[in-house]
Every structure is written in structure tokens, then in C-alpha cells.
Amino acid sequence: MAHTPTPYGMLAEFETAADVLHAAEKVRDKGYTRWDVFTPFPIHGMDQAMGLKNSKVGYFSFIGGVTGYTTGMLMIWWMNAYDYPIIIGGKPMFSPFGAFPPSYELTILLGAFGALFGMLFLNRLPRLHHPLLKNARFKLATHDRYFIAIETSDPKYSETEIRKLLESAGSKHIELVEE
């Protein structure tokens, strides 16, 4: 494989939460699409500043929960009332009340699986490699610095314009990151 480093994008560093929030608003208003903000903790208001829509994790969790409840009820009915019914203390073979506690727990179990794995799926995680993780300064993104990266794959990508935009937004350190 020929080794010709292709740029991944431009990476700009910011020092405060307010700076990166306002910079994100500017990037959003310019109409970039392949870009992201990297912060050590979620910043309140950043989703609006980036123009992100409500997360879709809820759908995964809901489907998980419904599956869990139905599985529980059907499983208990099938095991105790259909496949091998046994009379116990004169109780009905199947009662939704007796079957409720395990079904309730399964609702929560599969709902939780839906939330976690849905989140990982939407984030395309786990991934073993990311171009930014090779960058030495980017290590501060989990410490106390804030970054904005605009990828070369963005249709509006232009090195000079992005540099100007991010500098005007207050970044003191901008660099080109290689793939």
C-alpha cells in the first residue's frame, strides 16, 4: 500500500466552553455538514449550536422494551400453560398477574440493551482507530480543551476559508490532521 498521507481535516483548538460553543454556531451557519465538536464533557446547548436533531436512541430502547415484555408474557404462557401445564395450588395455568414481574424485568433488561447498544450503533462504536486519536494535541480533548474538526470530505471544504473562519472564532491553534 503506497503511503501518501491524505488529510483528514482541519482541527482547531479552543480554550473555553463559551468559545467552542460560539465557534460551533458559526460553523453551523456556514453550512458545513461533515464536522464535529470534541469536548471533555457534554456542553449544554451544543446540540442546538451544531444544529443536531434529537437523538434516535429512544427508538432502540422502545423496541427493546416491547420485545422484552412480549417475550416474557409469551414465554411464561407457553411454558406453564401450553407446553407442560402443571396444576399448582389451584392457581390458573396462566395469569397475567403472576407473569407480570418477570415480564416487567425483561422489559427493562431489553430496553436497557436497546439504549446502550443503540447508542453504540448510532455512534458507530466501538472502533479501534480514529485519525484524530493519533494527534498529540487531541489528547487534551478528554482533559480540558475543546476542539472543532471539519473533514476534507465536506463538500464545502476549503483550507483557507476554514482557517479564516476558525481563527475569527477565536482558535489560537489550527492544524491539518492526516488520515
Added chain:
Amino acid sequence: MAENANSLNVAPPPRELQREPLVANNRSIGWISDAVAGVIEGKTPKWWWWAFVPSVLLMSLLGWMILYLMVTGVGVWGLGHPVMWGWAIINFVWWIGIGHAGTLISAILFLLRQKWRTSINRAAEAMTIFAVMCAGIFPLIHIGRIWLGWWLFPIPNANGIWPQFRSPLMWDVFAVSTYFTVSLLFWYMGLIPDLAVMRDRSKTKPRKFLYGLFSLGWTGSNRHWSNYEKAYLLLAGLSTPLVLSVHSIVSLDFAVSQLPGWHTTIFPPYFVAGAIFSGFGMVMTLLVPLRTMLKLQDIITVRHIELMCKVTLATGSIVGYAYGMELFIAWYSGSPYERFAFLNRVEGPYAWGYWLMIFCNVVVPQAFWWKRIRTNMLIVFILSIFVNIGMWFERFVIVVISLHRDFLPSNWGYYAPTPIDIMTYLGTFGLFFTLFLLFLRFVPLIAIAEVKGVTPQADPHHPAGGAKGGHH
């Protein structure tokens, strides 16, 4: 940008109305990473080894006790007619109750927007997971023929018979296993950003590799945070009904039976309150010394300890109310068996256990009304141990006292544990502390990203977060 330039010129509220900051001494965001990661990166302290070696020895004692039980039979315990549920079930309920504080802190306080939870939720969740592991051992080994433990799973046995879901014991299997799994998922999800912090700080190859692997390639991308926060909210929303249901279902193991002393409708809420009470006791037993030993007083502040004392006071009072209500209903029911069961608790052969319970759970926590006591770490630590002891005795009272006087006096007995019972219980402390000490050395014990998020520096509309006079 500056159209609301005067929005920050409003005078701050008077001193007595200002809340103490969650991170003391105005520490920077970077300092939080350094302080928490420093616990892992620093040299292993001497006290850690002094705690770890005895814990491992105790844990191996647990292994030997289980082996002895398996090859000999449940007769090695003090069980015998009429008390067929003894320490195993007491210990199960006690450990699983302890776990509840972790979930309360991580889920319910999250939904209630109690930001102080961020300093203690990681350690409390770890405590939950390890406590549930200790709890899970007991029902598994008390069944006698441990090799048939798989009958609890929804798999047909050799005769094609399925487990019987009309029994609360099956509900318990689902409740406890779901509780363990969801607690683990919740804990791990909270850990992902913090493992990324550890990855980015690591200097050695194995650390870089392992923290890198378990942080799943987390970059701190806001697109990821957006999904992450939603998933966290959902998990908190799911864990809340879960934690309330788990101890309710544990209480149904007793309440669904028809034994006086067990057959009461107050059990589910009373068990949940007791579980949270005992769990906070354990969280304080662990964190009060740790905050000093690990020099984390700026993150786990005195205010945090005070708030935990208040939760303990509130739940302890609920438990006290439940004890009173139990006695009242026993009298009000008019059932002679019910009345006898409760009189027997108060003045029977095990009255010492009942009064010890009352003293530890109802009297002792009332001390937390006084701020002087809530802010004295040594006293808080000692009182928290009383809570742990008291809640163990509560389960002893429920299990043993209710069983030892059957309906007919010919079925009466007196139960005492054997040394094997005691050593098995002590062994679970070995397991718990071994896991907890390993957790302290390898995993950030405070949710770094979450604590950063509640500092003023994290707020883009606060001057400390870089807001320049105006609103954007």
C-alpha cells in the same frame, strides 16, 4: 452578541442563599482529571496492600466454605426444622439491599437533577455491582444441590418440565439477574468517557492498549455525546423502576407466603426504603475514609457527606415508621397468630435482635438531625456502621424470628448459626473488598466527565466558562 450585555451585571444572591460549589476550592477542569486519574497512576499506597491481602484471604475462605458445603450438604449450616431459611437468605437480602443505594444515586438522583450525585455515583455503582455479586452467591448455594442451579433458568429439565413462574422465587431470579446486568451496563456506559481519559493519559503500552480497548474508541465527539446523553437518560429512566421493583420482588419472596410476620402488604415499600437506607450506610462507610485517604476532599466534599446523611435520616425514619406500622397492623388485624408473631419479636427469645435492630435503624440515624454530627467525619463513619449492622438484624428478625415459632408449639425451635455460616458470610466481605480495591486501582472511582460537567467552567453561559458579558 452584546445585546444582553447587562444580563451578567445582576448582583449575586446574598451569601446565605448561595449554594456551596460541588467542587471545592474552585478547581480547574484539568485538575479533576489529574486528581482522579492520580489515584490510579500513583504508586500503590501501603494501606491498599494492608487491605487487599486480608481481603483475598477472606475471599479464599469463601471458596473453601462453598466447597465444603457442596461436598457435605446444607447440614453444615445451622438450618433445621422449623428454621429452614437462615443466614444465607439474610445475607442475600442484606447484600442486595446495599446495592440499592448505588442505583438510587446513579438513576433516581439523576432524574431528580441532583447534581451532587456526580461525585459519588461511580463508586456507589461499583459497590452495587459487587454487592449484587455477593448477594447472588447465597440463593445459588442455599439450594443444596448446587449442580441443579440451572433449574432456575427458563430451560426444561431432564423430564421436560419448565420452571414454575407462579412462584415468587422465579420472579426473584429475573429481578436479580436483570438488576445485575442493567447495573453493569449503566456503570460501564458511564465509564466509557473516563476510560478514554485514562487512555489519553497512559504512558505504558499495556495501559494504552487496555484502556483504549475498553473505551471503545471514544473521542468526545458531540455527535456521540448527544446519543450518549439520551442513552444515559433512558438507562436512568429504566433503572429507576428496576431498583424499586427488585427489592419489592425480594420482599414478595416473603410476603406471598402465608406465614405470620411475612404475609404483609407493607413489605415492598418497606423493603425498598430499608434497602436504600442500608445502601447509603455502606456508601458512607466506604467513601468517608476513602475521600481522606485518596485526598479527594475537594470532589467528595463535606456537603456531599451531609446530603447522604440526610438521605439516611429520611430513609431510616421511613423504616422506623414501617416497624411501628407492622406492630399496629398486627394488633389491628385481630389475628391471634399475627399478634403472637409480633409480640414474640418484641419479647420472645430473640428480643435482643429486635431491639438491636430498633436501636441501629431507628434511634441511631436520628443523630443526623444535627449538623455538628453530619459534618464530623469520624462520627458519620461510626454511625454508618451501625446502619449496616442494624439492617442485617432487620433481615434476621424477619427471617428467623418469623420462622422459629411455627403455628403449633411442637414445631418451635431455636436457631443458631454454625461457624461455617459465619465464615461464609465473612468470606463475602473478602470478595466484596477484593473487587472494590481492584476497582480503586484500575478504574476511575469518580465520574471524571460528569464532575467536569457540573463545574462553572463547563457552563458556556458562566463567566468561568468563558462567557464574555453578553449572551450569544
